[in-house]
Amino acid sequence: MSAARAAPPPRRPKSADDTERARAIRASRRHLNDLRRAHGRPPADVPLVSRAIPRRIDGEPVASWCTSPAGLCAELAG
Numbered sequence: 001m002s003a004a005r006a007a008p009p010p011r012r013p014k015s016a017d018d019t020e021r022a023r024a025i026r027a028s029r030r031h032l033n034d035l036r037r038a039h040g041r042p043p044a045d046v047p048l049v050s051r052a053i054p055r056r057i058d059g060e061p062v063a064s065w066c067t068s069p070a071g072l073c074a075e076l077a078g
Contacts, residue, residue: 042048
């Protein structure tokens, strides 16, 4: 006896709530995401500085007086 494949489940019908309002909401959401993406970057005609600014000029601390992991995290963040 050969194992027969099970028939795939029937396709679901198109959702009844896919109304004009739902399509407009999805389009607005896509548009807002596009705007956020576009405004997150500087405009194309603005020259960018090509050199990096160091975060810490004085270097890393030589020794830490903290002993707890939470204290170390707070010290590194500050």
